[in-house]
Amino acid sequence: MATILEYKCPCCDGKIEFDSSLQQMKCPFCDTTFDVSTLQDYDEILSQQAPQEEMQWDTDAGSEWGQDEAAHMGVFACTSCGGELVTNATTAATSCPFCGNPVVLAGRLSGDLKPDFIIPFKLDKEAAKAALKAHISSKKLVPKLFRSDNHLDEIKGVYVPFWLFDADADANIEYRATRVRAWSDSQYNYTETSYFALLRSGCLSFDRVPVDGSSKMADDMMESLEPFDFSQAVPFQTAYLSGFLADRYDVTAEDSVARANERVKRSTEEAFAQTATGYATVTPKNSNIMLSNGKAKYALYPVWLLQTSWQGNNYLFAMNGQTGKMVGDLPMDKGAYWRWFALWSAILGAAAFGVLMLLRLLDII
Amino acid sequence: MKKRLISLLFVLALCALIVLPAFASSEGFVFDLCDAVADPDALSEEAQAIYDETGVALYFIITEDLGGQDSDDFVTQFAQEHGFYEDRVILMEGPTSYFICADGAPEELLTQEELIAMREAYVDGETYTSGIRDYYSSALAALQTGRPLTLPTDASEAVTEAVEDETEATEAQAIVPGGEETSKHSNRLVDDGELLTAVQETALAEKLDELSEKHDLDFVIVTEKTLNGKDKVDFADDYYDYNGYRADGVLLLCCPNENARHISTTGDAIDIFDEDAFDELVDEILPYFNRDDYNGGFLSFADTCDGIITSARAFPWGLLVFALLIGAGLSWLIPMSSMKSALKSVRSQAAASDYVRAGSMNLTQNRDVFLYANVTRTAIPKERSSGGGGGSHVGSSGTSHGGRSF
Known part of the structure; x- marks a missing residue:
C-alpha cells in the first residue's frame, strides 16, 4: 500500500516540500528551510501529543441543610435586583447590599446547599471605613469633592459564596521559542534568530481555585480581592453568620468550572514555560491540558461591601474581610489629570532638554 | 653758457x-x-x-x-x-x-x-x-x-x-589688538603673502573687525609666502596664540606657495566648529581657492563663519520643542498612566498561580528541538573621513585648538 506522508511547515503550517538543490525541506510559502531529520523529530513528538483537552470535575460539593439549621435561618430577597441573602434568625437586613434597594422580603431557607467551609470575618466595620479612606486619599487624580463630599450610603459585611476547585493538570504543551545572537564584521551587523519547538509534558496540582458563585457579585471584583488564606477556613457553622449577611449561590458549580479551567490552563502554561530558560521569547503554540481528580467545594468568604454615591453615580468598593485588601474603581478628575500631565511634561521635558544639551555639548548628537 | x-x-x-x-x-x-x-x-x-x-x-x-x-x-x-x-x-x-x-x-x-x-x-x-x-x-x-x-x-x-620698530620674529608682527570695543588695529588681516589688493584688504579687514566685535570672537586671516619649514597646523595655532588675539577665535592660514591651508579654532570656537561645521565651511570656500580667487574665498570664509557662529549660539528652540515632546510622551507613558491605573483596582485574575500545590510540578518530557534560523544583516554606516585635523589638540603655548586642513 502506497502511503503519502506530507509534512507541515512548523513556521506557517503550509505544505512543505523537499528541495533537491538545497537537499533540505523547504516551505514554498515562507521560504524557511529545515533538515529532514528535524521535521521527522518534530512530527514524532507531535504525534505523541494526541489526547484531546478534557476537563472533568467532580462537583459534588456542599450538603443539604439539616432541619434544625434551616429553622434558624432566614432568607431575604431583594424586590429590585433579585439578590438573595441568607442570615440567621437574629439578623435583619434593612436594604439590599448589591443595589441599595431598601425593600427586602424575608423568607425561609429550603433545599439549599449548606456550605462546606467558611472563613470568618477578621476585620470589623471600622477597619473597612479606614481602608476606604486610605484607598481614596492615596490617589492623586480623585476629584477633591469626591474625597470630601463622599459619604458611605451603606456598609455591610457579606459572606460571598465561592466554589473551590481542586484538580491535577496533565499538560502536553508545545512552545515556540526564539534565541537571538548578534555579531558583526567590518562591513555588516548580523542578527541570527533561531527558532525552537519546546515540548513539555508533566503534571501540576491546584488546590482550591476559587470562583465566585454569586451572579450579583461582579466576578472581576471578587477576583481582585484574592487571595484568601484558606488555612484559616473552618467547617461551616451557622453561628458565624451572626451579624453578617450571607449571599446565596445562584451560579452552580458546573457553570463555574469554565472560569476555573481558564485560570488553571494559563497557570499551567506559565509554570511549564518557566522551565524553558535561555530563550529570548517563549510563547505557547499548542497546549493540551487534561484535568483529573477534579473536586469542588462550597465555601463562604468574608467581604465588606461599601457603597457610596457621588454626582448621581453609585460607587461600590469591596474589602477582603480577612486580609483587608480594598478594591473599587474611582472617578477621575480630568482637570487634575491635565494639571499633573502639564507638570510632569514640564519636569521631564526640562530634564530631556538638559540631557540633549549635554549630549550636544559632548558632541554625541 | x-x-x-x-x-x-x-x-x-x-x-x-x-x-x-x-x-x-x-x-x-x-x-x-x-x-x-x-x-x-x-x-x-x-x-x-x-x-x-x-x-x-x-x-x-x-x-x-x-x-x-x-x-x-x-x-x-x-x-x-x-x-x-x-x-x-x-x-x-x-x-x-x-x-x-x-x-x-x-x-x-x-x-x-x-x-x-x-x-x-x-x-x-x-x-x-x-x-x-x-x-x-x-x-x-x-x-x-x-x-x-x-x-x-x-x-x-x-x-x-x-x-x-619692526619686531624681529616673523610670526609675531601683529600688535595686540586689545579687548576694547574700538580696537584700532586692523591686524586681523595679515596679508604677508600679498594675495590681495589694497582695496580688497581694506574691505576685508573691516569685515573681519566688524564680525569679531559682533561675536566677541576674533576672525583672523593670515597669508604667508612661506611657513619657514613649520607645520601649517603649528604655524596657525602659534600665530593665534602669540599675537594676543582673544581667547576665542578662528584663524584661516593660507600659503599658496606651499599649498598649505588650515583653519585653526581656539576657545569657544573649538566647540562651535564641529565636524559638520568644518564640512560646511570647507565646502563653501574651497571652490574659491581652487580657482585662485583668494579675496572671494576670504570673504566667503568670514560670511560662513558668521553664519555658523550665529546659528551655534542661537537658542535651540527646535531642541526645546523636541525635548518637551519627549517629556510629554514620557509623562504620558510613565507617571500619568501609573496615576491613572491606580484609580482602577478591579481586575480579573488571569491565572491561578496562588493555588498551585507547592512541589506538585512533575516534568515528564522536556525536549528542545531546533527548527531553523534566520540571519539578517545590515550594513555598518561608514565613518566619515575628515580632511585632516578635527578634534582638538594642544599647541606649543599650552592652549587647546581645533582645526581642519583642506
Whole structure:
C-alpha cells in the first residue's frame, strides 16, 4: 500500500516540500528551510501529543441543610435586583447590599446547599471605613469633592459564596521559542534568530481555585480581592453568620468550572514555560491540558461591601474581610489629570532638554 | 653758457622750494590711505596750528600698502610726492609696523628717545583720533622744552633718521589688538603673502573687525609666502596664540606657495566648529581657492563663519520643542498612566498561580528541538573621513585648538 506522508511547515503550517538543490525541506510559502531529520523529530513528538483537552470535575460539593439549621435561618430577597441573602434568625437586613434597594422580603431557607467551609470575618466595620479612606486619599487624580463630599450610603459585611476547585493538570504543551545572537564584521551587523519547538509534558496540582458563585457579585471584583488564606477556613457553622449577611449561590458549580479551567490552563502554561530558560521569547503554540481528580467545594468568604454615591453615580468598593485588601474603581478628575500631565511634561521635558544639551555639548548628537 | 644753465636750474629749484609749501599746506598733515581715521581734516587743522606756532610740520600717514618698499623709502618718496615741509616729523602706521622720522630742524632738536615717546603716545591711544592727538601733544611738549627753536637755514642737508620698530620674529608682527570695543588695529588681516589688493584688504579687514566685535570672537586671516619649514597646523595655532588675539577665535592660514591651508579654532570656537561645521565651511570656500580667487574665498570664509557662529549660539528652540515632546510622551507613558491605573483596582485574575500545590510540578518530557534560523544583516554606516585635523589638540603655548586642513 502506497502511503503519502506530507509534512507541515512548523513556521506557517503550509505544505512543505523537499528541495533537491538545497537537499533540505523547504516551505514554498515562507521560504524557511529545515533538515529532514528535524521535521521527522518534530512530527514524532507531535504525534505523541494526541489526547484531546478534557476537563472533568467532580462537583459534588456542599450538603443539604439539616432541619434544625434551616429553622434558624432566614432568607431575604431583594424586590429590585433579585439578590438573595441568607442570615440567621437574629439578623435583619434593612436594604439590599448589591443595589441599595431598601425593600427586602424575608423568607425561609429550603433545599439549599449548606456550605462546606467558611472563613470568618477578621476585620470589623471600622477597619473597612479606614481602608476606604486610605484607598481614596492615596490617589492623586480623585476629584477633591469626591474625597470630601463622599459619604458611605451603606456598609455591610457579606459572606460571598465561592466554589473551590481542586484538580491535577496533565499538560502536553508545545512552545515556540526564539534565541537571538548578534555579531558583526567590518562591513555588516548580523542578527541570527533561531527558532525552537519546546515540548513539555508533566503534571501540576491546584488546590482550591476559587470562583465566585454569586451572579450579583461582579466576578472581576471578587477576583481582585484574592487571595484568601484558606488555612484559616473552618467547617461551616451557622453561628458565624451572626451579624453578617450571607449571599446565596445562584451560579452552580458546573457553570463555574469554565472560569476555573481558564485560570488553571494559563497557570499551567506559565509554570511549564518557566522551565524553558535561555530563550529570548517563549510563547505557547499548542497546549493540551487534561484535568483529573477534579473536586469542588462550597465555601463562604468574608467581604465588606461599601457603597457610596457621588454626582448621581453609585460607587461600590469591596474589602477582603480577612486580609483587608480594598478594591473599587474611582472617578477621575480630568482637570487634575491635565494639571499633573502639564507638570510632569514640564519636569521631564526640562530634564530631556538638559540631557540633549549635554549630549550636544559632548558632541554625541 | 653752462654756468647760466646751472644758475637757471638753481633759481627754478629755489622757486620750487617756495611754491611747494603752498601745495603741502593744501594737502594737509594727515594722510589716511585706508579710511581709518574718523576726521582727518580736523586733525590737519590742529597740525597746521602747531606748524604756525613752532614751524615744525607734524605729519601722519596710515597705509595698508607700502608698495613693496621698506618704511624708510616709502616715507621719503611719499614726502617728495606730496611736497612735505622740510622741517617735519613724520609718523607712519604701516601694515605691520610703526615708523617715525624727523627731518630738518626737528632732527637737531629732538632726541631719539623723544621720537620714540611720540610714537608710543600714538600707539597707546585708544582710537586713531586720540592716538594722533597724543602724538601731537607729545611732539609739542618735546619741541617746547625750553630750548630755543633755531630753525636751520640749510635745509638741503637734512638727514633722515628713522626709528623703526619692526619686531624681529616673523610670526609675531601683529600688535595686540586689545579687548576694547574700538580696537584700532586692523591686524586681523595679515596679508604677508600679498594675495590681495589694497582695496580688497581694506574691505576685508573691516569685515573681519566688524564680525569679531559682533561675536566677541576674533576672525583672523593670515597669508604667508612661506611657513619657514613649520607645520601649517603649528604655524596657525602659534600665530593665534602669540599675537594676543582673544581667547576665542578662528584663524584661516593660507600659503599658496606651499599649498598649505588650515583653519585653526581656539576657545569657544573649538566647540562651535564641529565636524559638520568644518564640512560646511570647507565646502563653501574651497571652490574659491581652487580657482585662485583668494579675496572671494576670504570673504566667503568670514560670511560662513558668521553664519555658523550665529546659528551655534542661537537658542535651540527646535531642541526645546523636541525635548518637551519627549517629556510629554514620557509623562504620558510613565507617571500619568501609573496615576491613572491606580484609580482602577478591579481586575480579573488571569491565572491561578496562588493555588498551585507547592512541589506538585512533575516534568515528564522536556525536549528542545531546533527548527531553523534566520540571519539578517545590515550594513555598518561608514565613518566619515575628515580632511585632516578635527578634534582638538594642544599647541606649543599650552592652549587647546581645533582645526581642519583642506
